[in-house]
Amino acid sequence: MASQSQGIQQLLQAEKRAAEKVSEARKSIGIPWQLQH
Secondary structure, three states: OHHHHHHHHHHHHHHHHHHHHHHHHHHHHOOOHHHHO
16 A cells, blocks of 8 residues: 555656646747647
8 A cells, every 4th residue: 555655656746747847848949838729
């Protein structure tokens, strides 16, 4: 059970890092997010 919650924590951390990278890339490209939808 402990290892399962640890895996979930790692997943959340990776997801957060990915989201940060995406927003950074978006800023450097200069495309407003609204245009993507």
